[in-house]
Amino acid sequence: MGNIKPVLILGGSGQAGSATAALLRRWHPDLPLAIAGRDLGRAQRAARELGASTALTVDIQRSDLGLPADSGGYSAVVAALWDGRLSGLRYAQDHGLPYLSVSSGLVDIATEVVAGAQRPGAAPVLLASHFCAxxxxxxxxxxxxxxxxxxxxxxxxxxxxxxxxxxxxxxxxxxxxxxxxxxxxxxxxxxxxxxxxxxxxxxxxxxxxxxxxxxxxxxxxxxxxxxxxxxxxxxxxxxxxxxxxxxxxxxxxxxxxxxxxxxxxxxxxxxxxxxxxxxxQRPLTALGMALGVERLLGLRGDAAAPGVHTPESLIDPAxxxxxxxxxxxxxxxxxxxx
Known part of the structure; x- marks a missing residue:
């Protein structure tokens, strides 16, 4: 993986986040992962099981996620939970990082679409809030x-x-x-x-x-x-x-x-x-998320360009x-x- 930075998974110790992390670890053994959860002990257990992973807590009420400025940075932000303030997306845009979300659904994506449209060159935004991501x-x-x-x-x-x-x-x-x-x-x-x-x-x-x-x-x-x-x-x-x-x-x-x-x-x-x-449904949802991360980072095909994307616009169905x-x-x- 060279010098690639960790993928930050918000809600990484939950059902969808942990299953996604497990798939990414299977496909890309050297890909570093950062498991963020409300319960640090649970996140640490998940990180130990995965290997090549770190555990941390974040504050999604803050636009900087409560992360220290010298954290070393990340390669992508995955929101495996509902982020009503769009703190994860704002953090990704501020740092030029690919972003993936799965909890908005059709009724909530307007805020993400507007955020992506207002800063079209900031980062690729993958809206994967479909059934099973x-x-x-x-x-x-x-x-x-x-x-x-x-x-x-x-x-x-x-x-x-x-x-x-x-x-x-x-x-x-x-x-x-x-x-x-x-x-x-x-x-x-x-x-x-x-x-x-x-x-x-x-x-x-x-x-x-x-x-x-x-x-x-x-x-x-x-x-x-x-x-x-x-x-x-x-x-x-x-x-x-x-x-x-x-x-x-x-x-x-x-x-x-x-x-x-x-x-x-x-x-x-x-x-x-x-x-x-x-x-x-859990394996299917994890697969959708893992496919999205893989494509956003260019681990399969070219890295996604900045802008708003959906799964079918990036991932080959075959x-x-x-x-x-x-x-x-x-x-x-x-x-x-x-």
């Missing part, structure tokens, strides 16, 4: 690779009720639901808010179990729609008992991906896949699919499930 978007784009024209995309996620991402994940969901209970879809090319009965639907698990679902406000809809040009896009979410727990095992996650359109010769084409991970297979995710045929 953009991994689902990349999976959908991978499934759409053989299409010449995409007419319709439906993503249906089944999340186990015991797999909501820990205290930070629960807090994010509560904050988003306070902002809006409506869902965002694209219909006939128009991005549209839907609520009440219009947002209600069902999702079928691979084992045939049907769960009630709803459309919610997620960044996945505009990311997938604008990347493919599909005029009709929706993302449905169901929370309940997952197939993994129904089998007596751990909480699993299923993401059903349905795509309709035409191939490059104009012939009708449909794809029905289901992205499954037996360990739930490469993401390879990494998905490495962490135990499977693309199953869902054509027989309705």
């Amino acid at each position: 953009g991994t689902v978007v990349l999976a959908a784009l991978h499934c759409a690779r053989d299409f010449g024209r995409v007419d319709r995309i439906r993503i249906g996620a089944i999340l186990d009720e015991t797999d909501t991402g820990g205290p930070a994940g629960v807090a994010d969901l509560e904050r988003w639901s306070t902002a809006t209970t409506a869902g965002l879809v694209r219909r006939d090319g128009v991005f549209t808010w839907v609520a009440g009965a219009d947002a209600e639907t069902e999702i079928a698990s691979l084992d045939g179990t049907v769960l009630p679902a709803a459309q919610i406000a997620v960044l996945d809809v505009p990311s997938v729609a604008l990347a493919t040009g599909a005029p009709d896009v929706r993302c449905d979410f169901a929370v309940g008992e997952s197939a993994g727990r129904r089998r007596g095992g751990a909480a699993s996650v299923e993401i059903r991906i349905e795509i309709d359109g035409a191939d490059h010769s104009g012939e009708p084409l449909s794809v029905r896949r289901c992205l499954v991970h037996d360990a739930g 490469y993401a699919a390879e990494r998905l297979a490495e962490i135990g995710a499977v693309f199953a045929d869902a054509s027989a499930v309705h």
Whole structure:
């Protein structure tokens, strides 16, 4: 890694942050990491387990994060927690460092977009507050690779009720639901808010179990729609008992991906896949974050240029699919499930 400075992970001892750090350590054994958490002892334990890592506490109420001026500096800032004051982003911009966030969601990204637009040359800002930090978007784009024209995309996620991402994940969901209970879809090319009965639907698990679902406000809809040009896009979410727990095992996650359109010769084409991970959403979220860090720093491809980015604007879906297979995710045929 030469003289690369540590990646500062805010919330690095939490579920998403620690799993991301573990992936980065596996991929890049010499990449230094700085694990920042509210509980210094917990951060120190995480750092010891990772190796080549340091532990520290930060104050996200301060624009300088409470870090000493002689701290030695960092190579990137990862916000694996909700940072309502945007202290992490401001610190990254002030020091010209790549920044990644995953907790804003569609309803909260306005402040990050404005901050990035006001200082476009300061640093690359990766907004990865999609479901599973953009991994689902990349999976959908991978499934759409053989299409010449995409007419319709439906993503249906089944999340186990015991797999909501820990205290930070629960807090994010509560904050988003306070902002809006409506869902965002694209219909006939128009991005549209839907609520009440219009947002209600069902999702079928691979084992045939049907769960009630709803459309919610997620960044996945505009990311997938604008990347493919599909005029009709929706993302449905169901929370309940997952197939993994129904089998007596751990909480699993299923993401059903349905795509309709035409191939490059104009012939009708449909794809029905289901992205499954037996360990739930955490590995997928960590993967999305790790892929983002890798790309921001130029550890895979060129380093990202300053400006505002989304996962699909930086990360190759085919490469993401390879990494998905490495962490135990499977693309199953869902054509027989309705």
